[in-house]
Amino acid sequence: xxxxxxxxxxxxxxxxxxxxxxxxxxxxxxxxxxxxxxxxxxxxxxxxxxxxxxxxxxxxxxxxxxxxxxxxxxxxxxxxxxxxxxxxxxxxxxxxxxxxxxxxxxxxxxxxxxxxxxxxxxxxxxxxxxxxxxxxxxxxxxxxxxxxxxxxxxxxxxxxxxxxxxxxxxxxxxxxxxxxxxxxxxxxxxxxxxxxxxxxxxxxxxxxxxxxxxxxxxxxxxxxxxxxxxxxxxxxxxxxxxxxxxxxxxxxxxxxxxxxxxxxxxxxxxxxxxxxxxxxxxxxxxxxxxxxxxxxxxxxxxxxxxxxxxxxxxxxxxxxxxxxxxxxxxxxxxxxxxxxxxxxxxxxxxxxxxxxxxxxxxxxxxxxxxxxxxxxxxxxxxxxxxxxxxxxxxxxxxxxxxxxxxxxxxxxxxxxxxxxxxxxxxxxxxxxxxxxxxxxxxxxxxxxxxxxxxxxxxxxxxxxxxxxxxxxxxxxxxxx
Amino acid sequence: xxxxxxxxxxxxxxxxxxxxxxxxxxxxxxxxxxxxxxxxxxxxxxxxxxxxxxxxxxxxxxxxxxxxxxxxxxxxxxxxxxxxxxxxxxxxxxxxxxxxxxxxxxxxxxxxxxxxxxxxxxxxxxxxxxxxxxxxxxxxxxxxxxxxxxxxxxxxxxxxxxxxxxxxxxxxxxxxxxxxxxxxxxxxxxxxxxxxxxxxxxxxxxxxxxxxxxxxxxxxxxxxxxxxxxxxxxxxxxxxxxxxxxxxxxxxxxxxxxxxxxxxxxxxxxxxxxxxxxxxxxxxxxxxxxxxxxxxxxxxxxxxxxxxxxxxxxxxxxxxxxxxxxxxxxxxxxxxxxxxxxxxxxxxxxxxxxxxxxxxxxxxxxxxxxxxxxxxxxxxxxxxxxxxxxxxxxxxxxxxxxxxxxxxxxxxxxxxxxxxxxxxxxxxxxxxxxxxxxxxx
Numbered sequence: 077x078x079x080x081x082x083x084x085x086x087x088x089x090x091x092x093x094x095x096x097x098x099x100x101x102x103x104x105x106x107x108x109x110x111x112x113x114x115x116x117x118x119x120x121x122x123x124x125x126x127x128x129x130x131x132x133x134x135x136x137x138x139x140x141x142x143x144x145x146x147x148x149x150x151x152x153x154x155x156x157x158x159x160x161x162x163x164x165x166x167x168x169x170x171x172x173x174x175x176x177x178x179x180x181x182x183x184x185x186x187x188x189x190x191x192x193x194x195x196x197x198x199x200x201x202x203x204x205x206x207x208x209x210x211x212x213x214x215x216x217x218x219x220x221x222x223x224x225x226x227x228x229x230x231x232x233x234x235x236x237x238x239x240x241x242x243x244x245x246x247x248x249x250x251x252x253x254x255x256x257x258x259x260x261x262x263x264x265x266x267x268x269x270x271x272x273x274x275x276x277x278x279x280x281x282x283x284x285x286x287x288x289x290x291x292x293x294x295x296x297x298x299x300x301x302x303x304x305x306x307x308x309x310x311x312x313x314x315x316x317x318x319x320x321x322x323x324x325x326x327x328x329x330x331x332x333x334x335x336x337x338x339x340x341x342x343x344x345x346x347x348x349x350x351x352x353x354x355x356x357x358x359x360x361x362x363x364x365x366x367x368x369x370x371x372x373x374x375x376x377x378x379x380x381x382x383x384x385x386x387x388x389x390x391x392x393x394x395x396x397x398x399x400x401x402x403x404x405x406x407x408x409x410x411x412x413x414x415x416x417x418x419x420x421x422x423x424x425x426x427x428x429x430x431x432x433x434x435x436x437x438x439x440x441x442x443x444x445x446x447x448x449x450x451x452x453x454x455x456x457x458x459x460x461x462x463x464x465x466x467x468x469x470x471x472x473x474x475x476x477x478x479x480x481x482x483x484x485x486x487x488x489x490x491x492x493x494x495x496x497x498x499x500x501x502x503x504x505x506x507x508x509x510x511x512x513x514x515x516x517x518x519x520x521x522x523x524x525x526x527x528x529x530x531x532x533x534x535x536x537x538x539x540x541x542x543x544x545x546x547x548x549x550x551x552x553x554x555x556x
Numbered sequence: 557x558x559x560x561x562x563x564x565x566x567x568x569x570x571x572x573x574x575x576x577x578x579x580x581x582x583x584x585x586x587x588x589x590x591x592x593x594x595x596x597x598x599x600x601x602x603x604x605x606x607x608x609x610x611x612x613x614x615x616x617x618x619x620x621x622x623x624x625x626x627x628x629x630x631x632x633x634x635x636x637x638x639x640x641x642x643x644x645x646x647x648x649x650x651x652x653x654x655x656x657x658x659x660x661x662x663x664x665x666x667x668x669x670x671x672x673x674x675x676x677x678x679x680x681x682x683x684x685x686x687x688x689x690x691x692x693x694x695x696x697x698x699x700x701x702x703x704x705x706x707x708x709x710x711x712x713x714x715x716x717x718x719x720x721x722x723x724x725x726x727x728x729x730x731x732x733x734x735x736x737x738x739x740x741x742x743x744x745x746x747x748x749x750x751x752x753x754x755x756x757x758x759x760x761x762x763x764x765x766x767x768x769x770x771x772x773x774x775x776x777x778x779x780x781x782x783x784x785x786x787x788x789x790x791x792x793x794x795x796x797x798x799x800x801x802x803x804x805x806x807x808x809x810x811x812x813x814x815x816x817x818x819x820x821x822x823x824x825x826x827x828x829x830x831x832x833x834x835x836x837x838x839x840x841x842x843x844x845x846x847x848x849x850x851x852x853x854x855x856x857x858x859x860x861x862x863x864x865x866x867x868x869x870x871x872x873x874x875x876x877x878x879x880x881x882x883x884x885x886x887x888x889x890x891x892x893x894x895x896x897x898x899x900x901x902x903x904x905x906x907x908x909x910x911x912x913x914x915x916x917x918x919x920x921x922x923x924x925x926x927x928x929x930x931x932x933x934x935x936x937x938x939x940x941x942x943x944x945x946x947x948x949x950x951x952x953x954x955x956x957x958x959x960x961x962x963x964x965x966x967x968x969x970x971x972x973x974x975x976x977x978x979x980x981x982x983x984x985x986x987x988x989x990x991x992x993x994x995x996x997x
Contacts, residue, residue: 146603453933455908470923474890483914485933488905492933494916500923 095318095348098183098288102207104163107291111135113161114261120162121230121264124237134250134260141254147417148446148478151322151359151386159324161262163207163289176212180204187315188542189284200280200311201226205296207289208264215279222278224308225270229297232268239270243301247330247367247394255326256363259295263328266296271306271337280309280536285325287316287347287358293324300330302337304370309340311539314383316348320356322385323348327362335370335397340378342535343391344543347383352441354413357385364391368400368426376403377420378534380543385414390448392421395429395457402431405531409547410443410475419449419481424460424490433464436528439475446478453490460490468498469527471520521548558596558696560617564737565589565703567620573706574672581675581705584687588702595696604694607881607913608823608852613795618737618767620704621649627730627761629656635728635759640974642724642755643668645709649730650738650768652707659723667712668723671741674710681712685745689773689801689827697797698825701739701771708741708770711754715747715777722753722783722972729760729768729794742772746780746808753783755975758798760791760818770798776808778832783811783971787979790819792847799825806832813970814841815979816851817986823852830857830864839868842966844983845878845910852881857897859888865896871966872903873959874910875987885917886929892922899929904962906935936962956988 105113114135118128143154165177173181173191184191184204191204191212201215203226210228219226225236232240250260267283287294302308316323325347333339341364350357360383366375377391393402404420422431437445451462468477479496501523509519525532525544532540568589575581597614598605627648643659645652645668652670659668667674667681674682686705693699709725727740746752758768768790776782790796796819804810816822828837843851857866872880886897903912916929936958944954963983970976 468918468920470920470925473893473923475923476919476921478920479916479918479929481916481931483931483933484911485903485905485913486911488908488910488935490905490933491935492931494914494929494931496916496918496929498918498920498925498927500925 092318092348094187094315094346096186097317098179100177100179100288101166102163102289103166104289104292105160107158107160109156109159109161109262117162117262117264121233123233126241127233130245130250131261134257137251138254138257138261141251141257143254147388147448148444149386149388149415149417151415154324154359158291159293160289160291161293161295162264163292164209165206165211173212173214180206180211183286184284187284187286189313200282203228203267203283205265205283205285207287207292207294210265218278223272223275224277225268226281227268229266229268229299240268240299243299243330243332247332247365248328248363253363255361256328259297259326259328259363263295263297266298266327269300269308269310271302271308273303274305276306277308280311282311282313285312285314287323287325290319291321293326296327298327298329300339300341301332302334302339304334305336307338309342309536311342311344311536313344314347316358318348318356322357322359324359325361329362329364331366331375333366333368333370333373333375336372337370338374339366340376341366342539343379344539344546345379345381345383345387346546349383349412349414350385352412354385357414358383359386360384360389361386362389364389365394366392367394368397368402371397371426372399373397374401376534378405378531379407380531380535380546381406381408381416381418382546387416387418389418390421392423393431394423394425395431396425398426399428400426401429404433404435405534406435407438407528407531407543407547408435408445409438409440410445411440413442415444417446417448419447421450422452422462424453424457424462427456427458428460429457430461433462433466434530435466436531437466437468437477438471438524438527439468439477440471442474444476446480448480450482451484451492451494453485453487453492455486457487458489460487462492464494466496467527469524470498470500558614560614561597561696561700562593564618564620565592565700568704571620571706573704575675578679580683585703585705588693588699591693592696592699592703595693595699597696602695604854604883608821608850610821612821613767616735618735621736621738627656627728631761632656632728635726635761637724637975637978640722640972640978642722645723645725647708647725647727647740649736650707650727650740652709662719664717665714666717666719667710669710670707671710671743672707682710682743685773685775686743689803690771694825697769698771698799701741701769704739705741706739708743711744711752713746713750713752716749717747718751719753722755724755724757726757726759727768727770729764729766729791734764735766737767737769740768740770742770744772744774744782746776746782748778749780751781753972755785755787757787757789758796759789760794763791763793765793767795768797772800774800774802774810776802776804776810778805779807781809785813785970785975786815786824788816788818788822788824789982790822792818793820794818795820796822798823800827802826802828802837804828804830804832804835804837807834808832809836811838812840814853815967816841816843816853817982819849819851821850823854826855828857828866829860830866831860833861833863835864837866839866839870840966840969841870842963843872843880844963844987845873845880846875846986847878848876849878854883856885856887859886859892859895859897862891862893862895864892866898868899869966870901871963872912873906873963873987874903874912875906877907877909879911881913883915883917884929885919886927887919888922888925888927890921893924895922895925895927897925897927901931903933904935904959905933906959959987960984
């Protein structure tokens with residue numbers, strides 16, 4: 077075996093430093109799901125009546141639906157009755173940061189997300205979601221001064237019920253798909269963002285999701301509305317403790333961009349991926365969709381997917397407004413027994429709409445990585461333009477990389493281009509780096525980073541650094 | 557939805573099928589009849605039929621076509637490829653016509669004859685190969701063909717034998733009465749180091765409604781070279797479902813050229829198994845559609861072992877209310893190292909009512925590979941049009957020239973000049989009303 081081959085063998089070791097568990101008293105529902113659970117969640121959140129109705133409707137639809145199995149993923153059937161649908165640290169929701177349980181603050185500090193504002197990353201407001209509830213939201217006053225609403229969605233339902241009612245389910249309908257319907261029935265928390273007309277959000281907004289309890293699922297729902305001419309950049313991060321059992325995460329994210337508005341949504345997903353034998357890990361089954369409602373609006377998705385045992389998500393953009401723009405930048409890494417089936421959908425409805433898709437898949441060890449994407453040009457979408465590029469990098473001989481794009485065009489003035497390549501790191505590239513004095517691991521890291529550069533460039537600066545580090549840890553011992 | 561086809565299946569009992577009472581033949585038939593009952597006809601809910609709805613076919617009551625021996629050589633002159641010297645095998649409504657065919661005696665142990673005859677007379681040649689690539693039918697149509705296992709052509713080329721003159725296999729639809737179904741079944745075995753060119757044509761003499769449901773199994777043994785052309789020229793009301801199932805052994809080279817010109821709804825499956833080192837396959841194809849035509853091309857190349865390569869290139873031109881579907885899957889199996897696969901699909905959408913759906917797919921389970929695919933949908937280049945206009949070419953001719961040039965990328969890969977000219981002519985007369993375009997070209 078060549079030196080490179082040996083290093084590839086070596087490379088499949090990794091450490092999950094976020095895998096600790098926080099001992100904290102919590103109020104957790106017993107496992108099981110029926111209408112009473114849905115009612116209980118709604119009651120716990122003191123929601124307005126319409127929300128309960130909405131949840132129940134979604135729940136009844138969900139009961140008649142079947143779990144989809146068309147993706148290139150293999151995992152045992154999920155027992156929805158063995159999951160607990162609500163878990164929250166005991167006690168009243170703290171009114172301010174001073175009241176937050178120090179154990180929780182410590183947890184977030186350990187995760188590198190300090191919640192005390194003086195310590196926090198300058199210019200980033202954080203909503204920290206712990207199991208089913210939001211425990212703290214920073215910089216709220218500063219944001220309120222600008223007219224920006226950034227709060228847990230449960231709170232928004234009490235304080236701005238009409239606003240939530242107007243938009244919730246507007247982009248991802250309650251019964252859009254199996255997991256979205258489940259989420260609509262039992263979602264517990266998430267972030268709500270409202271940027272008023274003409275406002276450029278003064279800071280980056282960020283939500284940090286943490287699963288802590290055993291046997292719980294996390295079902296958060298995020299809703300971002302950008303009014304005319306506004307701008308917001310939003311980032312989410314996620315981690316969970318190491319456990320032998322699988323945990324379910326089924327989120328829904330809805331984005332609405334009106335005329336001339338821009339939403340930039342970045343994800344660094346680092347849920348626990350399971351161990352080398354594929355024991356444990358999070359099932360990350362998520363529906364994310366944005367609607368460019370107004371002319372000249374823009375929605376951009378950037379995702380770094382390094383965690384989760386199973387990932388299935390297709391952040392999409394419906395380009396309704398004329399001249400609107402959709403973008404999707406993705407790095408998805410599968411190592412060990414991880415499987416990912418991810419990509420995007422760009423639905424061109426308005427005239428002169430444009431979309432760009434850049435997807436970089438990396439498979440190592442026995443990972444299975446699938447890009448699945450749809451570019452659809454409807455009849456009236458004159459001069460629509462799409463460019464897609466999907467590259468896959470293979471590291472080791474037991475992994476798989478798959479590319480399944482769907483291109484549908486009904487307009488003769490539209491142009492669609494799709495290109496894809498699949499290859500391994502070439503010995504020439506490695507040799508070149510090593511004869512310049514890099515060791516093999518650094519050489520591979522350099523090449524992988526170069527491979528992903530187009531996507532990292534799209535991340536907010538602080539997170540680009542973090543993403544690069546994350547990739548290095550995830551690949552440690554996996555490449556030559 | 558498949559009820560009418562189940563009735564069709566029941567009609568087997570009244571037909572005089574070859575190899576009746578012979579165990580291995582009956583096993584294939586019965587097994588596939590059973591599979592058809594399980595599978596039924598495909599629906600758009602099946603991922604592989606997502607964009608092709610065959611309900612118009614399922615709604616009709618097709619009856620098996622009788623032997624249409626009433627045709628003469630004169631009837632066939634109209635559909636001959638001018639100036640092309642061929643060994644000709646003719647099937648009328650799915651039945652081999654010994655009187656119209658002239659491909660019988662080639663010497664050297666070469667066999668070109670009716671499959672029905674070969675099943676009865678030379679079972680030892682046929683049995684090891686027939687049905688091997690269709691054993692697990694992917695959809696109901698394939699099961700249906702195997703459940704009848706009726707007639708078609710059998711080509712046997714012994715080891716080391718070169719056949720320089722192309723073989724033209726002409727499946728003619730006589731089309732009397734309406735709504736008949738013919739299910740040709742062809743088997744081609746190219747021995748080690750042999751050479752063969754096969755032109756498989758589906759043509760119609762009348763503009764009638766009928767269904768062709770064909771399967772061609774091709775085996776290219778070690779170092780064999782097979783050039784395989786398919787011209788799908790069914791009537792504008794005809795339905796065509798065809799499968800090319802190809803297995804390649806070490807060092808073999810197969811070129812497939814597929815021109816889809818006719819048919820109301822037409823679907824061609826091409827399956828290639830690269831099963832020996834240094835096997836190489838080229839898949840070229842062009843579909844040129846107008847009216848309400850719907851053409852679906854569904855290819856899958858399996859790189860089963862190391863050191864194999866494939867190159868796929870499909871282009872399509874869509875006019876009027878036509879719809880084209882392209883599905884191209886490349887699978888690199890575990891340990892099929894040093895696989896080299898290229899795939900391109902380009903479409904020209906010329907009408908606001910046309911639609912194209914393209915699904916290139918890579919499924920890679922080995923790491924030392926170089927695989928790429930590209931797909932595009934667009935229209936004629938405005939700059940190129942403008943350039944031609946400045947040279948005094950009128951708009952219609954300019955568009956015609958550019959469209960022809962687009963499709964010609966594929967056609968110029970046809971290695972037989974006479975055949976190339978024939979297809980160019982068919983294409984231009986289908987697409988353009990301009991008389992002098994051919995001259996300019």
